[in-house]
Amino acid sequence: MLSPSRHRARPVLLAAAAAVAGLLLAGLPATVSNAADQGSCRPDGLYGTPGVDVPYCSVYDTAGREKMGADHQRRVIGYFTGWRTGKDGTPAYLVPDIPWDKVTHLNYAFAHVDGANKLSVGADGAANAATGMTWPGVAGAEMDPALPYQGHFNLLNKFKKRHPDVKTLISVGGWAETGGYFAADGTRVNSGGFYSMATNADGSVNRAGIDTFADSAVDFIRKYGFNGVDIDYEYPTTMKDAGNPLDWSLSNARRSGLVKGYAALMRSLREKLDRAGSADGRHYLLSVAAPSSGYLLRGMETFQVQKYLDYVNIMSYDLHGAWNEYVGPNASLFDDGKDAELAAAGVYSTSQYGGIGYLNTDWAYHYFRGSMPAGRINIGLPYYTRGFKNVTGGTDGLWGRAATTTCPAGSGLTRCGDGAVGIDNLWHDLDTAGREAPAGSNPMWHAKNLEKGVVGDYVTRYGFPADTRLTGTYARKYDATLVAPWLWNAEKKVFLSTEDEQSVAAKADYVVDQGIGGTMVWELAGDYGWNAAKGQYEPGSTLTSAMYERFRSASPYGAKRSTVALPTEALKIDVEFGQFPLGDSNYPISPKLKITNNTSTTLPGGTEFRFDYGTSAPGNAKDQSGWGTSVISSDHTGSNVGGLKGDHHRVSLKLPAWQTLAPGASTEVDFVYHLPVSTPSNWTVTFGGRTYALAGDLARGTTVVEPGASPGPSTSASPSPSTGPSSSPSASPSPSGGTGQCTAPAWTATTEYAGESRVSHKGHGWRAKWWTKGEEPGTTGEWGVWQDLGSC
Secondary structure, X not given: OOOOOOOOOOOOOOOOOOOOOOOOOOOOOOOOOOHHHHHHHOOOOOOOOOXXXXXXXXXXXXXXXXXXXXXXXXXXXXXXXXXXXXXXXXXXXXHHHOOOOXXXXXXXXXXXXXXXXXXXXXXXXXXXXXXXXXXOOOOOOOOOOOOOOOHHHXXXXXXHHHOOOOEEEEEEEOXXXXXXXXXXXXXXXXXOHHHHHHEOOOOOEOHHHHHHHHHHHHHHHHHHOOOEEEEEOOOOOOOOOOOOHHHHHHHHHHHHHHHHHHHHHHHHHHHHHHHHHHHHOOOOEEEEEEEOOHHHHHOOOOOOOHHHOOEEEEEOOOOOOOOOOEOOOOOOOOEOOOOHHXXXXXXXXXXXXXXXXXXXXXXXXXXXXXXXXXXXXXXXXXXXXEEEOOOEOOEOOEOOEOEEOOOOOOOOOOOEEOEOOHHHOOOOOEOOOOOEOOOOOOEHHHHHHHHHOOOOOOHHHHOOOOOOOOOOOOEEXXXXXXXXXXXXXXXXXXXXXXXXXXXXXXXXXXHHHHOOOEEEEEOHHHOEEEEOOOOEEEEOOHHHHHHHHHHOOOOOOOOXXXXXXXXXXXXXXXXEEEOOOOHHHOOOEOOEEEEEEOOOOOEOOOOEEEEEEEOOOOOOOEEOOOOOOEEEEEOXXXXXEOOOOOOEEEEEEEOOOOOOEOOOOEXXXXXXXXXXXXXXXXXXXXXXXXXEXXXXXXXXXXXXXXXXXXXXXXXXXXXXXXXXXXXXXXXOOOOEOOOOOOOOOEOOOOOOEOOOOEEEEOOEEEEEOOOEOOOOOOOOOOOOOEEEEEEO
């Protein structure tokens, strides 16, 4: 199955700027002055750059929850696109049209990766929507003269001064600009984009390209006053022919290295944003738009980048559309056990799948919930339709068929769906020859007019005659199990999948009930409002307002990954799932689990490991290496009709009795499971009568120790020694007069030191607050890794 994203950037001029550091705009969050407190605000599971004092408390509270304003208990993230300028005659959607009091974050779409591997919005100029364009005479669109650029970026910062709780992120990529970008004349430059910037032709990581891009991203957000970066890379998957067909010549050749390149890119961005944030006194956000399709995620291994992200935005839409013949909802919340596409693929009848349908929002949420706290996940809602024509079978079109042998040029498909066209396809894309791409894509305000039998006065601006009449009746249908509305025109056999107040209210309730961080919307310009004077629906904020009202008094979101108490002492034992076959050969999914003992103690035979994985996959994981892997508890069993009932399966496996694992040694386990899972989490290891957490989980409230040793005094969590940020400095003696004799071992640059290690260096004693290697005591600063214990 192909599952394109909603990011269908039309060939329009995007705006530009070279990255220049140092300009921080008014209205930014205040920084907590005491760096010692910053670790207490770090979200559960979030990686922080070693040795960097990340000012988490500028964005998060001491429970690790994002601060968004008293009336925003959950995120409402809206994508604001740069191309609805009104300059082409179609209705404009500008910064003043945004419901600023209803949203928490705005993602500007799109910037791109240019030919030099830098983040860019194109060349400067008056036609540049991001930095040069103006809208004379449009109320609210007057430029802020205090800023050295114009366009959307000027207006975003002008309105942020009035709404300082709203954060803005620059979104990079999208469906059309993942593997290239649009030049000033609207033509697409096939530069390679993310694919070549992050991954070389031989599949190796392009570290030079990644560093260039990450440095430019920091410069860009500093210059234009953004609060962070949103990466819309579609898609770093090993599945063949995934993403935009125009990119297949790049992506297919690099499939073996795309996942590694993606992970290296996200780590570099996280670390450079952390360093910049430390210098600027504010925490910079990093997010991604992530696929929701089980097909695409199967080729993304265990989606190992989540630890670098403040949150993930799930593209839980485009689950059905005209890329194939199966007629279904664009963005259903739940599975109903009748999905025609899944039925044709044998998903419901093949026992290994456990009857779990994976083309719905609830499945996608639980995929990520297996490795992240609920509060670091946002589900996606589409403010646009998908649709078919010439539908046969099904119930009012639902789960029917719309087959055609005439596929859109450039789609790469030989068999596809019969997408709706004309008045049923107002927001259509164009193919490479400039022809309408059949897709049934409409803003929701146009769909509401179709439902009401109204031909809006805007149709002439999309090329339709003023005397256009509708054929047939667009009857609204709704399936409560799926939580999916649609319009069915029985005369035309047209099916348009929609969203409206009923479905959005149900999804908002789901967000609250599950403890989810919030919602993400593609795109704000599709929301609707009723114009009584004209008797028609127009762009508005009905759906966004409905979410805001539901969220404003909600309980705080779920900030912890584990639903049960875990040990507070953690060991340096690394676990990694790797050596995945390429996606199309990866069924059943069969990686190798590598376990590395980085402690100073040999792990004996019988050492037990436990971990959680998400209920989006059935509870039938096993190993083929004699470790006795078994699922010892499950929060959900059976099919997922109407939703998964819990979050995790708990797994146990044991080092064989005849095997030990010496310090520094590794061992591998052949693993098998049948639906994709994100990185297993909530690890424990038990031996010698004690149970420990694993440092690599980056859990709040843990302290790294050596087996059998009592932890040193600590006031808060200390995350992974090899990958995690510092927590608050541990309580320890203040520097004082020395004894004249240094009893601790002398520091050396080649030794690895765990948290609480003591060394002597240049006549002083020093204590390591977390794991370190090569960082000289006395050079890391007051809040760095080494604490001065005084002369000795």
